Amino acid sequence: MRDAQPGNIYLKDYSAPRYLIDKTALRVDIRQDDTVVLATLDVRRNPDANDRETSLVLDGQGLSLQSLSIDGKPLTPEQFSATADELLIHNVPEQFTLTSEVIIRPKENSSLEGLFKSRTIYCTQCEAEGFRGITYYLDRPDVMSEFTTTVVADQAECPVLLSNGNLLETGELPDGRHWATWHDPFLKPAYLFALVAGELSVVEDNFTTCSGRKVVLQLYVESKDLEKCDHAMTSLKNAMRWDEEVYGREYDLDLYMIVAVDDFNMGAMENKGLNIFNTSCVLAHQATTTDDGFNRVEAVVAHEYFHNWSGNRVTCRDWFQLSLKEGFTVFRDSQFSADMGSPVVKRVENVTMLRTVQFAEDGGPTAHPVQPASYMEISNFYTATIYEKGAEVVRMIHTLLGPELFRRGSDLYFERHDGQAVTIEDFVAAMAEVSGRDFSQFMNWYRQAGTPRLTVTSGYDEQQRQFKLHFSQSCPPTPESQNKQPFHIPVTVGLVTDAGDLPLSPAGETSRVVEITETEQTVVFEHIDCRPVPSLLRNFSAPVKLNYPYSFDELGFLMAHDSDGFNRWDAGQRLSIALMQSLIKDFRTGEPLQLDSRLPEVFAKVLDEIEADQAMQALVLTLPTEFLLAELSDVIDIEAIHQVRRFVCGELGKTLVTAWRKAYLDNVQPQYALSGVAMARRSLKNLSLRYLLNSGVEDSLSLAHEQFMTADNMTDRLAALSGLVNDPRDAAVTLAEKALDKFYQDWQQEPLVLNQWFQVQASCMRPGGLERVKKLMQHTAFDFHNPNKVRALVGVFCNSNPVNFHRQDGAGYQFLADNVLALDKLNPQIASRQLTPLTKWRRYDLSAQSLMQEQLSRVLAAPGLSRDTYEIASKSL
Incomplete structure (x- = not known):
């Protein structure tokens, strides 16, 4: 908690640590009410440090110091001083052994940082x-040490004792307690330390590396969850093989462990050799997990495994370099997921998230560069900018270099910096060295916030057989900078005609990467015999907002003829957005809404593609979300957006009701399968069900109810439940209430499934949403201390139910502020992240702005506010 206004930490002020810790020996003695931690540290002065001060400053929070000695000699009170945040030891030698003993209380640790207890399991998040x-x-990432950890606990309460690395020895104590000693031979910073103690069951498998070493793989879960581990184990083995084949990275220990815990602030954590996962990111079974859930488990398991090299073996020098490990690893796990499934579908998912979440972040008060220049609380920088935009920046390097040179660059990076804590500049330098490219302008992507806007116009000269594209780029002001330097933007271009893609090189390549480096730039394509339709930004080659004056016919043409799957989907989105934006204007002026007949015609053609991939069909036939329409609005009109999208869904449902019913029935499967084809068919079937419900035809409710009652998997069951819950018809309300009750009775012993039960109700857009959510917060299944429950109910309501959250009386805003203030006293990380919807107040009308500002001011004025929440609230105002 803060006593005074917290200050900023600046990248420009970085200095090497005054001291280093070569070896760390911990004895963590877990007792009934508290835990005793004995730490023995081999410390020496850092020869690279400029500061020659002889005092040692150590970080510490919430510690009760019991003893302190140097080289076995106890220190007197005059030789050190301790505050709430640090321990200062005066006049230490050049090299010495520091021993300290402290008491901590994990059971009282509601922040879920450090050592805490999740249900029956003690675990760490560092x-x-x-x-x-x-x-x-x-406690800084550029201090890397060799760890040996002994965990001691009651054998009945904690039969499993785990830490990083290899198990050296175990033993029993006479009082019913036991111990285990673990050793990690690889240097690591303290943030990668992990410890787990509790009653857990294990699923074990093995993997043989490319060099022939056998690695034991262990997934530790509660015994009731043993049947939900197969998918995670398969995903892990697939990721290990993929990383060897694509990046040449082999796992380096003989044991790899994953532990699933229910109370966790993040999705998962890549601690060396002992990954700690939120249960939602590791447990999966057809009865309890949706297809999206299965895909998420695969991606997160791969992400944390890939960190073994891009984050662990090579780590970040300081937290300003966070995207060095996270952006690079998100890019790697996206590549993996694309290879495991459909590259186009994966790309669409990534870009949809980028456009709705990261673009909004880039345009808001908390916008920051991928490599921030300053921060107040580092926990607030685990953002879409660091992760998703950071991955897009790495992807652009991959696009500019091509796969072969990029692989050579990553090889050089890993080999040059193995065992080191380095910077984003070190990563880019490796790419520059293997390619001979100058990346100095490209670094603007790392150092400037904001989403560039790329405006493109075209012209065709029939006589000269030339097609010209004129590009202009700009970037709006963001908090760190009013004036932006031009970005280096790789734009992958194709030219499409009735005959297909035109060749753009002597080798017949039909795509060309055009590098836009100037504010204004023209590119000329020669030997073009007829005017083409440009396919711009293929595969979304740069994270920019593209503006090109496509006509309706041109967008329809690209949907039918573009060879780039992403741009086929994007053309459909642009077409739908243009029509809905026009309808939003009509709604505001009181004009009657009428759907342009060309949209149902395009949808009908897509539905009629017999040979099409059902996953792509479902993507193309899914209308842009309310959140994307809001992001594209100058002033967000929640009611207009909601009513227009609902109207369009209804009209498409009614106009194409026969086609939707056929698509639904054609994709009913006799039995469940976990495969790409089966997932694709479920996605098109359930999209068709939504349109049938939106159409209002009488049998749609019975169809949804029957699917809910008979489904053999959670994807179908939850899709039907969500459809019933959001249907405004009186008959649907009764069916939804019965279905919700049955769902709860069936799954009340499954915390992850109940999270989905909360989510469905929190996102219900029927009137009275706030009252329903408040009532659910009193439900016995809701736990305010559990981040998953808070995200499922409070987070989903405030972020994913705009028509109910943005009530005109401001009650939704007050509800969020109340919960943020309550959470801040328990778990500041979760509190600050929940505050996000209020930070966007500038995007709404004056009445909503005033109400949102009022709640932000109330949060900011609260006594004892954490640094986490203070930073977000103060920057937002």
């Missing part, structure tokens, strides 16, 4: 600065 809640330490 990224970014949680280790200082375990013992006094140099």
Whole structure:
């Protein structure tokens, strides 16, 4: 908690640590009410440090210091001083052994940082600065140490004792307690430390590496969850093989462990050799997990495994370099997921998230560069900009270099910096060295916030057989900079005619990467015999907002003829957006809404493509979300957006009701299968069900109810339940209430399934949403201390139910502020992240702005506010 206004930490002020810790020996003694941590640290002065001060400053929070000695000699009170945040030891030697003993209380640790207890399991979360809640330490990523950890606990309460690395030895104590000692031979910073103690069951498998070593794979879960581990284990083995084949990275220990815990602030954590996962990111079974859930487990398991090299073996020098590990690893896990499934579908999913979440972040008060220049609380920088935009920046490097040179660059990076804590500049330097490219302008992507706007016009000269594209780029002001330097933007271009893609090189290539580096730039294509339709930004080659004056006919043409799957989908989105934006204007002026007949005609053609991939069909036939329409609005009109999208869904449902019913029935499967084809068919079937419900035809409710009652998998069951819950018809309300009750009775013993039960109700857009959510917060299944439950109910309502959250009386805003203030006293990380909807107040009308500002001011004025929440609230105002 803060006593005064917190200050900023600046990248420009970085200096090397005054001291280093070569070896760390921990003895963590878990007792009934508290835990004793004995730390023995081999410390020496850093020869690269400029500061020659002889004092040692260690980080520490919430620690009760019991003893302190140097080289076995106890220190007197005059030789050190301790505050709430640090331990200062005066006049230390050049090299010495520091021993400290502290007491901590994991059971009282509601922040879920450091060492805490989740249900029956003790576990740790040390990224970014949680280790200082375990013992006094140099808790910064550029201090890397060799760890040996002994865990001691009651054998009945905690039969499983785990930490990083290899198990050295175990033993029993006479009082019913036991111990285990683990050793990690690889240097690591404290944020990668992990410890788990509790009653757990294990699923074991093995993997043989490319060099022939056998690696034991272990997934630790509660015994009731053993049947939900197969998919995670398969995903892990697939990721290990993929990383060897695509990046040449082999796993380096003989044991790889994953532990699933229910109370966790993040999705998962890549601690060396002992990954700790939120249960939602590792447990999967057809009865309890949707197809999206299965895909998420696969992606997160791969992400944390890939961190073994891009984050662990090579880590970040300081937290300003966070995207060095996260952006690069998100790019790697996206590549993996694309290879495991459909590259186009994966790309669409990534870009949809980028456009709705990251673009909004880039345009808001908390916008920051991929490599921030400053921060107040590092926990607030685990953002879409660091992760998703950071991945897009790496993807652009991959686009500019091509796969072969990019692989050579990554090889050089890993080999040059193995065992080091480095910077984004070191990563880019490796890419520059293997390619001979100058990346100095490209670094603007890392150092400037904001989403560039790329405006393109075209011209065709029939006599000269030339087609010209004129590009102009700009970037709006963001908090860190009013004036932006031009970005280096790779734009992948294709030219499409009735005959297909035109060749753009002597080798017959039909796509060309055009590099836009100037504010204004013209590109000329020679030997073009007829005017083409440009296919711009293929595969979304750069994270920009593209503006090209496509006509309706040109967009329809690209949907039918473009060879780039992403741009086929994007053309459909642009077409739908243009029509809905026109209808939004009509709604505001009181004009009667009428759907342009060309949209149902295009949808009918897509539905009629017999040979089409059902996953792509479902993507193309899914209308842009309310959140994307809001992001594209100058002033967000929640009611207009909601009513227009609902109207369009209804009209498409009614006009194409026969086609939707056929698509639904054609994609009913006799039995469940976990495959790409089966997932694709479920996605088109359930989209068709939504349109049938929107059409209002009488049998749609019975169809949804029957699917809910008979489904053999959670994807179909939840789709039907969501459809019933959101249907405004009186008959649907009764069916929805009965279905919700049955769902709860069937799954009340499954926390992850109940999270989905909360989500469905929190996102219900029928009137009275706030009252329903408040009532659910009193439900016995809701736990305010559990981040998953808070995200499922409070987070989903405030982020994913705009028509109910943005009530005209401001009650939704007050509800969010109340919960943020309550959460801030328990778990500041979760509190600050929940505040996001209020930070966007500038995008709404004056009445909503005033009400949202009022709640932000109330949060900011609260006494004892955490640094996490203070930073977000203060920047937002």
